[in-house]
Amino acid sequence: MCLTIPGKIKSINNGFAIVENGKRQDKVNIELISDPQIGDWVLHATNLAIHKINETEAREIIDLLEEKYPKVDTEKLPERFKEIIIKLKVKKEELTKDEIIYLLSLNESDVTETLYAEANTLRKDVLEDFVCIHGIIEFSNYCRNNCLYCGIRKDSKIKRYRMSKDEILEAIKTAVEDEGYKLIVLQSGEDYGYSDNDLLEIIREIKKQFRVFIFISVGERSGDFYRKARDAGASGSLFRFETSNEKIYQRLHPEHSFKERLACLQSQIDSKYYIASGGLIGLPGQTEKNLAEDLLLVKRLGIPMLSAGPYLKADETPLAKESEDMTEKLRLALNYIAVARLMMPNIKIPVTTALETLDNENGRHRGLLAGANALMFNITPAKYRDDYGIYDHKYIEREKVWQKYGLFKGEESWEMIEDKLKIE
Numbered sequence: 001m002c003l004t005i006p007g008k009i010k011s012i013n014n015g016f017a018i019v020e021n022g023k024r025q026d027k028v029n030i031e032l033i034s035d036p037q038i039g040d041w042v043l044h045a046t047n048l049a050i051h052k053i054n055e056t057e058a059r060e061i062i063d064l065l066e067e068k069y070p071k072v073d074t075e076k077l078p079e080r081f082k083e084i085i086i087k088l089k090v091k092k093e094e095l096t097k098d099e100i101i102y103l104l105s106l107n108e109s110d111v112t113e114t115l116y117a118e119a120n121t122l123r124k125d126v127l128e129d130f131v132c133i134h135g136i137i138e139f140s141n142y143c144r145n146n147c148l149y150c151g152i153r154k155d156s157k158i159k160r161y162r163m164s165k166d167e168i169l170e171a172i173k174t175a176v177e178d179e180g181y182k183l184i185v186l187q188s189g190e191d192y193g194y195s196d197n198d199l200l201e202i203i204r205e206i207k208k209q210f211r212v213f214i215f216i217s218v219g220e221r222s223g224d225f226y227r228k229a230r231d232a233g234a235s236g237s238l239f240r241f242e243t244s245n246e247k248i249y250q251r252l253h254p255e256h257s258f259k260e261r262l263a264c265l266q267s268q269i270d271s272k273y274y275i276a277s278g279g280l281i282g283l284p285g286q287t288e289k290n291l292a293e294d295l296l297l298v299k300r301l302g303i304p305m306l307s308a309g310p311y312l313k314a315d316e317t318p319l320a321k322e323s324e325d326m327t328e329k330l331r332l333a334l335n336y337i338a339v340a341r342l343m344m345p346n347i348k349i350p351v352t353t354a355l356e357t358l359d360n361e362n363g364r365h366r367g368l369l370a371g372a373n374a375l376m377f378n379i380t381p382a383k384y385r386d387d388y389g390i391y392d393h394k395y396i397e398r399e400k401v402w403q404k405y406g407l408f409k410g411e412e413s414w415e416m417i418e419d420k421l422k423i424e
């Protein structure tokens, strides 16, 4: 389920067509297209046309990925910024911690927009327009923990739900068979209402019934559980370290151990999961230096997918009274995505729902144009969706237009995922 690109057929020759959309021209195989004609619009992956679409839809999609950076007078950019970009692009040297901190701190719009444009150019050079869509199912909002910032913490007086195995399978059936999802994230609070065996059974059953890659996001469980879940068919694990700073971690998770969290992450790396990890951006008391250290930890651990999003406060949590500057959070989150891309050109960076919450529909667009290359859509059944309130004002998705071209069925999209992500 990788985003395809629309193109209009310009010429046809021997099972191939030249397609173009005003920005790029590609030669694509058109064997899957019935009765292709010059002038038809098709959705295509790198070298394969998937299906026909009408012109209105094609224009809608082109608009989504349109790059809108303001014109910047490069003469006026700070010398230090220009030196860092040259160092990265021409000398191909790695960023130092001080340089990462400097880039994260940028706040003048001319400079930040140039930073995002540089990161986006690198994304396109390295990964082209390959963007993955993950479907996330939040199957339980029970949690045994009391993280100070989290809306579903144990002490929150919220309506709780726990989906049965059959409900989970039904939701995945709809996502996979009707909508074309191929990457599913099974997420819950740390809910021991499901034993290890219950979760293993759910994973096995999903793998038996559907052709789908499973990421699990179920919190701290034993190394033994993670090994067995890998054998049962889970390929990926979404497990944030939350912050690389032990003091901040202990303050926000008084009942937990930072060292145990990192040990749990390491056990998943050792079990050969495709790991999505990272931290929260903009926690109270967190500095750009702390965020730079988070990014350096992701790089040091060789994490293939960054899972990091802006911290947003939630009602009924001990941090609910802290003031919150949404514009500042958005700036920091976009800077973070762009710096992550510049530090780790091949890393997969999803736009989190929290970023969408900060900037509504535009959040997805801005995240992608700052260097992100994956999207997370919520596939939790509607009757439970509002109860998974990790933070307030959660963005209610308007993903139909993305789904139109991001999800398609067929062997080709499997091959693309296997090839690009090396997921088993």
Ligand code: SF4
Binding pocket: 143, 144, 145, 146, 147, 150, 151, 152, 153, 154, 188, 189, 190, 219
């Ligand atoms: S952040 Fe995760 S572990 Fe902490 S309370 Fe929320 S759901 Fe539970």
